[in-house]
Amino acid sequence: MVRVDGRGNGLVHVRGLDKKYQRGSEEIHVLQGLNLDVDASDFVAFMGPSGSGKTTLLNLLGGIDLPSAGSITVGGDEITHMSASKLTAWRARHVGFIFQMYNLIPVLTAFQNVELPLLLTKLSKAERRRHVETALGIVGLADRMDHYPRQLSGGQEQRVGIARAIVADPTFLLCDEPTGDLDRKSADEVMDLLSRLVREHHKTVLLVTHDPVAAERAQTVLHLDKGVLVEGRTVEVR
Amino acid sequence: MKYRHLIFANLFRKKIRTTLTLGSFLVALFLFGLLAAVRGAFNQGVEVAGVNRLDVINKVSIIQPLPISYKEKLERIPGITLVTHENWFGGVYQDERNFFPQFAIQDETFRQMYPEFILSDDQWKAFAEDREGAIVGENTAERFHWKVGDRIPIKGTIFPGTWEFNICGIYKGSRPQDDTTQFWFHYKYLEERESAYWKGLIGWYIVRIDSPDNGARIAGAIDETFANSPWETKTETEQALAAGFAKQAGNIEFLLVSVGSVVFFTLLLVTGNTMAIAVRERMRELAVLKAVGFSDSFVLALVLGESLLLAAIGGGFGLLLCKLATPVLSKASGGLLPYLYLAPLTVASGLLVALMVGTAAGILPAWSAMRLRVVDALRRV
Numbered sequence: 001m002v003r004v005d006g007r008g009n010g011l012v013h014v015r016g017l018d019k020k021y022q023r024g025s026e027e028i029h030v031l032q033g034l035n036l037d038v039d040a041s042d043f044v045a046f047m048g049p050s051g052s053g054k055t056t057l058l059n060l061l062g063g064i065d066l067p068s069a070g071s072i073t074v075g076g077d078e079i080t081h082m083s084a085s086k087l088t089a090w091r092a093r094h095v096g097f098i099f100q101m102y103n104l105i106p107v108l109t110a111f112q113n114v115e116l117p118l119l120l121t122k123l124s125k126a127e128r129r130r131h132v133e134t135a136l137g138i139v140g141l142a143d144r145m146d147h148y149p150r151q152l153s154g155g156q157e158q159r160v161g162i163a164r165a166i167v168a169d170p171t172f173l174l175c176d177e178p179t180g181d182l183d184r185k186s187a188d189e190v191m192d193l194l195s196r197l198v199r200e201h202h203k204t205v206l207l208v209t210h211d212p213v214a215a216e217r218a219q220t221v222l223h224l225d226k227g228v229l230v231e232g233r234t235v236e237v238r
Numbered sequence: 239m240k241y242r243h244l245i246f247a248n249l250f251r252k253k254i255r256t257t258l259t260l261g262s263f264l265v266a267l268f269l270f271g272l273l274a275a276v277r278g279a280f281n282q283g284v285e286v287a288g289v290n291r292l293d294v295i296n297k298v299s300i301i302q303p304l305p306i307s308y309k310e311k312l313e314r315i316p317g318i319t320l321v322t323h324e325n326w327f328g329g330v331y332q333d334e335r336n337f338f339p340q341f342a343i344q345d346e347t348f349r350q351m352y353p354e355f356i357l358s359d360d361q362w363k364a365f366a367e368d369r370e371g372a373i374v375g376e377n378t379a380e381r382f383h384w385k386v387g388d389r390i391p392i393k394g395t396i397f398p399g400t401w402e403f404n405i406c407g408i409y410k411g412s413r414p415q416d417d418t419t420q421f422w423f424h425y426k427y428l429e430e431r432e433s434a435y436w437k438g439l440i441g442w443y444i445v446r447i448d449s450p451d452n453g454a455r456i457a458g459a460i461d462e463t464f465a466n467s468p469w470e471t472k473t474e475t476e477q478a479l480a481a482g483f484a485k486q487a488g489n490i491e492f493l494l495v496s497v498g499s500v501v502f503f504t505l506l507l508v509t510g511n512t513m514a515i516a517v518r519e520r521m522r523e524l525a526v527l528k529a530v531g532f533s534d535s536f537v538l539a540l541v542l543g544e545s546l547l548l549a550a551i552g553g554g555f556g557l558l559l560c561k562l563a564t565p566v567l568s569k570a571s572g573g574l575l576p577y578l579y580l581a582p583l584t585v586a587s588g589l590l591v592a593l594m595v596g597t598a599a600g601i602l603p604a605w606s607a608m609r610l611r612v613v614d615a616l617r618r619v
Contacts, residue, residue: 065613091531093531097530117530120531
């Protein structure tokens, strides 16, 4: 259940979130008093015009940017007042990022890219291998684990990116335009995969997209307009 | 070391650039090693000089002789436990370029004075029994393919005529840096043949003292004993005398420091630039690492680790190459630098300097990577 009226108490709990940027003498108010509650296993899509604050919201939820005011609580942890080092450790445990440009490390194989978040854990080499193989199996790339990103198609690269995001079993996935750089067929495959992660693996997915077709896959579509969240529609995830 | 592949993969992503930077380290450390070896070769006499030996030379100059009668007087000075003497011969074997030092020695005392030179009793005995006998260091023997039993003609420059010697023994040094280029023959042979000019004269004395702590006192006593005589003496430690010879070749220390400084400063700029470019190219990747949970200090260590690895590999190969090249260059020097030797301390110092350059070159790019804001870096296309 997703609420924007400030009366819920979900897994992700946002209250009065403000974000301002200073550009010269001009102050840009990107997000204004935003409230949001997202439950576990929700699949939420954020839509809106460029500059509406979608990516900023995602960055704040992922703890890679700090709000000007307001609070963000995830699974009981209030992240807005965490120290930088605590926030880094929190991200490692709770957040899986999926980027538009995939952001794989080109000199590492698919396996090594997916293994990256696990290097921060105390898992043994064998355990890490098992986790990576499972994650690459879920995204359908078990047979490409020794390939470098340059040897994969865009869709495959993004699936490796998804495997990297899920391998450490984070609390939620933050997807910033994950289909923005893909053709329709590859985009559909990626969205199928995200839907399956919600449906079969009960992942919580927060997606920013310009693509209405991609947004249709989400249970809830929220619109951001001039830094304010407007509730959209809620459907059963397909 | 689960992050090893991450460091290596990043380091070799631009193979040509990395190879060129490694090459810079290689050349710099090769040069460092070579300069240090040259310095060592010039100062070799200083390094191997015995701390309990004093050299007594003519006060006017080392090329002026001293009377052999001083030997007994020296032996009576308290603190002196052994006295021997040498003569510079200055002969030429076949060609003037074939330089090696020849000394006329007093055989038994000489042997006791220099225990660091190793020769079998049989060979010493053969030498003692042969008036024209000679002992040669293994370096010179190898250089001219001499062996025991060979008869060697040497043309005198100070003492005219051709002198023939029988090789009775080949000595070795007990330490790698010991000089094994020398050629020794009997003082008696020299004295007999040059009796008109050289009767009763020797080149200089070497005395062994009971304790290095008494060196200054005994040197003073020696010079005082022979003061106001026709043959006044100047006594100094073997180390001081060798250092004086080394200085005559020029200020090698200054050359080493100035050339080395320029080379390493240039290397610092080259490597610093390489690391800065390497970090700038991968801002997004470093941001992704931070986004997935790698700490700022990890990113700092990663970039610094790459720089240090570059320094260690390049520097290590440079020093290895220098180690392999010094014996070859030593031979090619035609006896000028018989002991071009890369000491373990030089290798350790070289690696330390390389790592310091690696740290200095990597610290700024590593710092900027550490301070990188994830959001800003991800926004860059």
